[in-house]
Amino acid sequence: MIQKFAGTPLDKQKSHGKIFTTSYEPKLSYRWDSGEAIGRYLEELKQGRLIARRCDGCQRVMIPPRMFCERCFRPTDDWVYVNDTGRILTFSLCYVSWDVRRLKQPEIPAVIAIDGASPDMGILHLIKKVPPKQVRVGMAVRAVWRAPSKRRGSVTDIAYWEPVKQTEEPR
Amino acid sequence: MAKRKVAVIGAGMTKFMHRALETPKELAWLAARSALAASELKLKQIDCVVLGSAPDAFDGVHMKSEYLADGCGAWRKPFLRCYVGGGTGVYAVAQAWFQVASGMFDTALVVCEEKMSTCQPHPQAAFLTIFDPITEQPLKPNLLWIFALEQTRYMETYGITVEQIARVSVKNKRNALNHPAAQLGAKLTVKEVLASEIMAWPVHRLMVSPTSDGAAAIVIAAEEVARRVTDKPIWIQGVGWCLDSAYWTNRDLAYPEYVEKAAWMAYRMAGVKEPRKQINIAEPYDPFAYKELHHLEGLQLAPKGQAPKLLADGVFERNGDLPVTPSGGLLGVGNPIAAAGMMKICELYWQLRGEAAKRQVPGKPERGVAQAWGDLMQVGTVVVMGTKKPE
Numbered sequence: 001m002i003q004k005f006a007g008t009p010l011d012k013q014k015s016h017g018k019i020f021t022t023s024y025e026p027k028l029s030y031r032w033d034s035g036e037a038i039g040r041y042l043e044e045l046k047q048g049r050l051i052a053r054r055c056d057g058c059q060r061v062m063i064p065p066r067m068f069c070e071r072c073f074r075p076t077d078d079w080v081y082v083n084d085t086g087r088i089l090t091f092s093l094c095y096v097s098w099d100v101r102r103l104k105q106p107e108i109p110a111v112i113a114i115d116g117a118s119p120d121m122g123i124l125h126l127i128k129k130v131p132p133k134q135v136r137v138g139m140a141v142r143a144v145w146r147a148p149s150k151r152r153g154s155v156t157d158i159a160y161w162e163p164v165k166q167t168e169e170p171r
Numbered sequence: 172m173a174k175r176k177v178a179v180i181g182a183g184m185t186k187f188m189h190r191a192l193e194t195p196k197e198l199a200w201l202a203a204r205s206a207l208a209a210s211e212l213k214l215k216q217i218d219c220v221v222l223g224s225a226p227d228a229f230d231g232v233h234m235k236s237e238y239l240a241d242g243c244g245a246w247r248k249p250f251l252r253c254y255v256g257g258g259t260g261v262y263a264v265a266q267a268w269f270q271v272a273s274g275m276f277d278t279a280l281v282v283c284e285e286k287m288s289t290c291q292p293h294p295q296a297a298f299l300t301i302f303d304p305i306t307e308q309p310l311k312p313n314l315l316w317i318f319a320l321e322q323t324r325y326m327e328t329y330g331i332t333v334e335q336i337a338r339v340s341v342k343n344k345r346n347a348l349n350h351p352a353a354q355l356g357a358k359l360t361v362k363e364v365l366a367s368e369i370m371a372w373p374v375h376r377l378m379v380s381p382t383s384d385g386a387a388a389i390v391i392a393a394e395e396v397a398r399r400v401t402d403k404p405i406w407i408q409g410v411g412w413c414l415d416s417a418y419w420t421n422r423d424l425a426y427p428e429y430v431e432k433a434a435w436m437a438y439r440m441a442g443v444k445e446p447r448k449q450i451n452i453a454e455p456y457d458p459f460a461y462k463e464l465h466h467l468e469g470l471q472l473a474p475k476g477q478a479p480k481l482l483a484d485g486v487f488e489r490n491g492d493l494p495v496t497p498s499g500g501l502l503g504v505g506n507p508i509a510a511a512g513m514m515k516i517c518e519l520y521w522q523l524r525g526e527a528a529k530r531q532v533p534g535k536p537e538r539g540v541a542q543a544w545g546d547l548m549q550v551g552t553v554v555v556m557g558t559k560k561p562e
Contacts, residue, residue, distance in 0.1 A: 001526045002209065005352040006201040007186035007385065008193060019192065023291065024231065032304045042305070062421065064306050070416050090327065090424060092319030094371035098311040100293040106372070109316045111324075111420045122420040124307050124316075132372075137327045156309045 037065040040079065042153040048145050052117050054078045060118045082116030084143035085164065089113050089122050093132045106132050112141060112161060128160035140164040174272045176560055178397035178404030181210025182517040184387035187354045187505030190288035191384035195230055199242030199284040202386035207244070207280065210390035211400055217390070218276035220245035222252045223263030223283040223509040228297040229290050243282040257458060257545025258412070259283065260387070260512015261552040265410035267391055277393045284386040285507035294382050301547060317548055319371035321424040322461040326373065328425035329476030333373050337364035338482050339460035340377050343496050346489060347503020349529035354505035355381055378460035383505035387513035389520065394560070405523045408538070409443070409555035411436030419547045430469025430542065430551035437540070441555040442562055446471040451536035452522055453493060454515035456544045457500040466542055467495065469551065494532040497522060512543035512552070519556045
């Protein structure tokens with residue numbers, strides 16, 4: 001039986017400046033090719049539209065679109081335009097940025113099930129223009145697009161998603 | 172082809188720490204040496220070495236396996252590194268099991284190491300690159316997002332409250348007070364957990380495991396060797412693993428089907444038909460408090476959505492009907508990613524041998540399950556261990 005576990009914990013304050021370290025900032029840059037499906041997806045985003053792919057094997061309308069169906073393991077068959085509305089499948093109120101800075105106003109990441117795609121077929125995006133405490137699972141939301149001149153073929157061409165006001169007809 | 176029976180014959184680990192003085196290689200060596208010493212084998216009696224370690228980005232050393240090889244005792248030996256994100260620590264045992272069960276080797280040393288404190292200003296930033304570079308990274312996601320999104324879905328689907336989930340932190344951090352290698356053991360109340368900072372609602376700070384430095388290791392051997400070196404071999408009765416789709420926003424996050432599939436693979440091999448009756452002790456993966464409950468359901472140790480109730484009823488306490496995470500888990504002992512999963516394997520080894528000291532669960536447990544999870548909420552890895560040789 002082990003009586004004493006090895007390892008030397010360093011105390012943040014006491015060890016500051018007393019331990020030899022060396023540091024390095026990597027300068028790495030990448031150019032990711034979009035591929036066929038995501039290339040078309042980005043092109044359509046630039047036009048203010050969402051597009052999906054249908055698989056005739058499982059009948060799923062999939063977004064983000066893909067050229068092969070991972071379930072049927074066969075090529076997908078058709079392009080299908082879907083709506084720029086949906087409902088919130090799940091969300092969070094996040095007070096920490098990607099590089100661990102604290103945020104006063106939370107970001108609201110959500111998985112949004114897209115209307116016109118198969119049930120529960122969601123994409124990751126951000127919710128804004130709503131008091132954080134009022135966000136609910138199941139809430140109907142719609143995309144708020146950047147001005148056409150500001151779009152660059154990116155998921156951020158949708159600036160954010162906002163709740164569909166109850167008085168409005170769904171588009 | 173007949174598979175050979177394989178047993179764990181030694182386990183060891185370092186302390187888990189926020190920041191260690193030791194280099195990654197030295198941490199690996201400390202854990203490997205301690206497992207070897209426990210097995211009473213010499214390095215020259217080890218036929219092959221398996222390493223589990225997470226993304227190279229944490230250490231800033233590319234091809235970390237080559238860098239860590241010396242510390243793992245892999246010098247001039249057949250050597251394999253495996254990696255499935257957070258699922259690595261348990262996966263490594265399955266990969267090592269192959270080497271011996273196949274008849275290729277009689278012994279294997281399995282080492283899992285992680286040193287996260289190297290990455291500046293915080294290893295969190297290195298996680299950005301796990302997301303899809305085109306459809307997700309432009310949104311600047313962080314790791315808390317996916318956990319918080321999954322927890323919300325889990326709570327919403329089954330009507331579970333944050334209070335129920337906070338109990339996991341209370342239990343595991345308390346259990347860790349009895350683990351001499353633990354980083355974050357604490358006596359807390361549900362109220363204190365809920366009073367801690369909200370990181371990403373519904374996730375509070377005390378529901379999140381820390382970043383850690385540490386290593387853990389085991390020695391496994393074929394039956395013939397195991398019988399010769401110990402009268403208490405702990406058998407690897409079953410191994411299982413499964414990956415779901417990386418299109419994580421297209422799946423229902425309320426239930427981890429891939430964990431269920433991995434569990435049944437391991438249970439079938441172990442001859443377990445009724446997990447709730449035949450598993451005496453469980454070490455599910457608990458990087459976040461809700462994950463323990465989520466995984467217990469995937470492991471078939473609680474009906475869907477019912478794990479929180481069983482927890483509140485005391486079933487999962489160390490002296491309960493089904494002790495869960497008696498080690499203190501990732502929430503209490505710490506989370507040096509791959510090493511955290513291996514720590515759970517070490518815990519089962521010590522518990523099943525009756526050597527867990529103050530953490531020992533009563534009633535001489537005969538069989539336990541350890542599980543880890545990772546990647547984009549998509550991988551389940553499971554190992555079933557027991558005091559009886561599998562049929």
